[in-house]
Amino acid sequence: MPLPLSxxxxxxxxxxxxxxxxxxxPQLYDYRLDHALLVLxxxxxRAHRSPQMRLRLPPDHREETFLF
Numbered sequence: 001m002p003l004p005l006s007x008x009x010x011x012x013x014x015x016x017x018x019x020x021x022x023x024x025x026p027q028l029y030d031y032r033l034d035h036a037l038l039v040l041x042x043x044x045x046r047a048h049r050s051p052q053m054r055l056r057l058p059p060d061h062r063e064e065t066f067l068f
Contacts, residue, residue: 007053008044015040
């Protein structure tokens with residue numbers, strides 16, 4: 001089972017998606033997507049400085065502890 005994504009990885013995926021959409025539809029630059037791209041970029045920079053946001057989370061095995 002793959003490990004869940006870290007906060008940093010999720011931010012990078014979101015940034016790539018927004019950048020891809022803006023690249024395909026330049027008419028959306030007048031909307032808030034360009035602001036979202038900037039906020040994501042700043043969040044990624046902050047996440048790079050935080051070890052907690054860079055690390056992958058350990059798998060959650062709570063479901064395995066239930067006895068049926």
